[in-house]
Amino acid sequence: MTITIYGDSYSAHCDKVRFIADHLKIPYRWIRISIEKKETQSPDFLKINPAGELPVMVLADGRKLAQSNAILLFLAEGSALIPDDALDRGLMHQWLFWEQLTHNPVVGYLRFQRFLLQKPEDQIDPTLAPRADRALATMDSHLQGRRYFVGERLSVADIALVAYTRLADEGGMSLSRWPALRAWVQRVESDLGLATALSAA
Amino acid sequence: MTITIYGDSYSAHCDKVRFIADHLKIPYRWIRISIEKKETQSPDFLKINPAGELPVMVLADGRKLAQSNAILLFLAEGSALIPDDALDRGLMHQWLFWEQLTHNPVVGYLRFQRFLLQKPEDQIDPTLAPRADRALATMDSHLQGRRYFVGERLSVADIALVAYTRLADEGGMSLSRWPALRAWVQRVESDLGLATALSAA
Structure with a gap:
């Protein structure tokens, strides 16, 4: 089964x-749709996802799946990235919802405003930065004495959470204030074979 | 194992x-925490959930789980409410994230503003009603020719989505404009043994 993302x-x-x-090591075909060029709103892409959102996964038989964390769970089924314990699986889901509802709307959005749109600071909602600080502090606090978010091994929760956290610097939120969080980002990046996105500071 | 919710x-x-x-038929103890009386912000409750949010589930051994849809998935594990097919499980998760990100922030929030807070219309964000209409129209369109959201049988996705949809009337969004959606609400309410919350109109 070759999938398209x-x-x-x-x-x-x-x-x-x-x-x-x-x-x-799941084989896939990657098709880039430029958000910046508004290709997600093109008639061709809207046939693939009427919501006009990325990412979307399409199976060989044409069936589709949207919502990034739903795709992560689909790809991870049966792997060691799903915790063995039922409550740990629940906690993995808990963090996936938290990432979407509480983390990304501030940590991801602040990076979008400051780094991608290059907005001047006086045009950025002033409540974003303190809310992003609280989200990052919540993560740092949870990671005190823990190596991973759930069950002491890498899970889907870590992969979902690391994506925007490793780019927090770009949104003006240096992780140097949160040593446990910073160490976790580097641990997960290393597990995934990624060069670190963190700045040296 | 008796759980506390x-x-x-x-x-x-x-x-x-x-x-x-x-x-x-999972036995549980229900402890009411009044949102209206701000009991979710009391020191005692903040010891249970530092985020000050409901619902929270606590196992007999004291381990806790937050995020309503994570709790649903935990309770439903191993039951017929989880689809057999892997992509259908993915679609169930997709709808759970959609419910939290796109449906509840408008359908649930409009009911909160209009029905619970009884806000005058000129104090309500005018973008909420058209966005709620779009969310409900998306559901109605998906349900054309379908009895349930995923895999032609009741799943966790239906239970998550029905909770605020059946109360849409209270937010001023009559489901009479969406016959497939209205029929689905009554089907799921019937499956769950609930009296309908829909008005007769």
Whole structure:
């Protein structure tokens, strides 16, 4: 079964789908759809995903799946990235929802505003930075005495959470304030065979 | 294993945890925490969930799980509410994320503003109603020729989605415009043994 993934490295939600497929050695075809060029709103792409969102995965038989974390769970089924313990699986899901609802809307969005759109600071919602700080502090606090988010081994939760966290620097949120979080980013990047995206500071 | 669920029927995210536990005949203890009385921000509750959010599930051994849809998935494991097919499981997860990211922030929030807070219309964000219409139209369109969201049988996706959809009337969004959606609400309510929350119109 060869799968096709539509994505754009402009979005770390697409990066993480590649990270997990590469880590699990799942073959896939990558088709880049430029968010910047508004290709996600083209008639051709809207036939693939009427919501106009990336990433989307398409199976060989044409069946499709959207929502980055749903794709991660699909790709990870049966692998060591799914915890053995039922409550740990629950906690993995808990962190996946938290990533989408609480982390990405501030950590990812602040990077989008500051780094990709290069917006001047006075045009950026001033509540974003303190909320991003709280999200990162929540992660750092959870990681005190832990190597991974759930069950003491790499899981889908780590891969979902690392995607935008490793780019937090680009959004002006240096991880040097959170040593446990910074060490976890480097640990997960190393597990995934990625060069670190963190700045040296 | 007796579990404890902290919740409040003020929030349909708590309702749906009860719906699934009752449907699967999973015994639980229900402890009501009043959102209206701000009990979710009390020191005692913040010890249970530092995020100050409902619902929270606590196992007999003290381990905890937050995020309503993560709790649904935990309770449904091994039951017929999880589709047999891998892509169908993916689609179930896709709809769970969609419910949290696209449906609840408009359908649930509009009900909160109009019905629970009784806000005058000129104090309500005017973009909410058209966005809620689009979310409900997306569901109605998906349900054309389908009885359930995924795999032609009741799954966790239906239970997550029905919770606020059946209360849409209270938010001023009559489902009479979407016959397939309205019929699906009544089907799922019937499967769950619930009296319908829809108005007769």
